Amino acid sequence: ETGVTQSPTHLIKTRGQQVTLRCSSQSGHNTVSWYQQALGQGPQFIFQYYREEENGRGNFPPRFSGLQFPNYSSELNVNALELDDSALYLCASSGGTGDEQFFGPGTRLTVL
Amino acid sequence: GQSLEQPSEVTAVEGAIVQINCTYQTSGFYGLSWYQQHDGGAPTFLSYNALDGLEETGRFSSFLSRSDSYGYLLLQELQMKDSASYFCAVLNNNDMRFGAGTRLTVKP
Numbered sequence A: 001e002t003g004v005t006q007s008p009t010h011l012i013k014t015r016g017q018q019v020t021l022r023c024s025s026q027s028g029h030n031t032v033s034w035y036q037q038a039l040g041q042g043p044q045f046i047f048q049y050y051r052e053e054e055n056g057r058g059n060f061p062p063r064f065s066g067l068q069f070p071n072y073s074s075e076l077n078v079n080a081l082e083l084d085d086s087a088l089y090l091c092a093s094s095g096g097t098g099d100e101q102f103f104g105p106g107t108r109l110t111v112l
Numbered sequence B: 001g002q003s004l005e006q007p008s009e010v011t012a013v014e015g016a017i018v019q020i021n022c023t024y025q026t027s028g029f030y031g032l033s034w035y036q037q038h039d040g041g042a043p044t045f046l047s048y049n050a051l052d053g054l055e056e057t058g059r060f061s062s063f064l065s066r067s068d069s070y071g072y073l074l075l076q077e078l079q080m081k082d083s084a085s086y087f088c089a090v091l092n093n094n095d096m097r098f099g100a101g102t103r104l105t106v107k108p
Helices: none
Strands: A003-008 A010-013 A019-024 A031-037 A044-050 A053-057 A064-068 A074-078 A087-094 A107-111 B002-007 B010-013 B018-023 B033-035 B045-047 B053-057 B060-065 B070-075 B084-091 B096-098 B101-107
Touching: A003 A087, A010 A019, A019 A107, A019 B033, A031 A074, A044 A064, A044 B096, A064 B018, A074 A087, B002 B096, B010 B018, B018 B084, B018 B101, B033 B060, B045 B060, B045 B070, B070 B084
Parallel strands: A010 A107, B010 B101
Antiparallel strands: A003 A019, A019 A074, A031 A044, A031 A087, A044 A053, A064 A074, A087 A107, B002 B018, B018 B070, B033 B045, B033 B084, B053 B060, B060 B070, B084 B096, B084 B101
C-alpha cells in the first residue's frame, strides 16, 4: 500500500509568481484535502476534493484553486503569491468518511 | 464562527500521565480527532471520537462530551518519543478544522 506523496519537497518563489503543488493520495482513497500550516500553528483547511469535485472550502481567497484527477491525485494552485503564503502545504487523503486522514510529508513553500 | 482551544504547552516527566484538553465551538459537528506531529514531520492520526465517552488505544485515550463541546487526549506512561505537538481537530460537514496545537515536552 503506497502512502500519500507530495511534490516538490521544497520550493522557493517570488511575490506575484504562481505555483502548483502535487499530491498522490493513498491507494483506495477518493477524498483529498489540502492544508496550509504556518510555523508553530495548526493546519488550516484550504479545500477538499471528492471524486474530482470541490467538496468544501475554508477561508482562503480564490487565488487558491485546485484539481482532482480521475486517479484521485490532486493539485493545489496558488496565483499571485504573497509573502504570507510561505508555509508548509499538506495534503491528506481519506476513504470518504473523513474521520482518519493520512497526511503526506508536505511541501515547504518560501515566497521571497 | 468556529474555534478550537487547547493549551499551547505542556511539560511532563517520563512515566507520568498527561491530559491535553480541547474545547470547541463549531457547527455541523461530526466528531473530534487527535493528531500527533513531530518537528519536521507530518501529522499522524491518533484517535477519533464521534460519540460521548472514552476511547482507548494502547497508552493513548481520548474522551468526548458533545454536550460540553469538550474533549481530551490522555497519554499514559509517557516516553521521550511522545515529545511532539498534539492537535485536536473537529470534523464538520466537509472539512476538518484544527486547533493551534499543544507542544508536549517529556523530560527524563
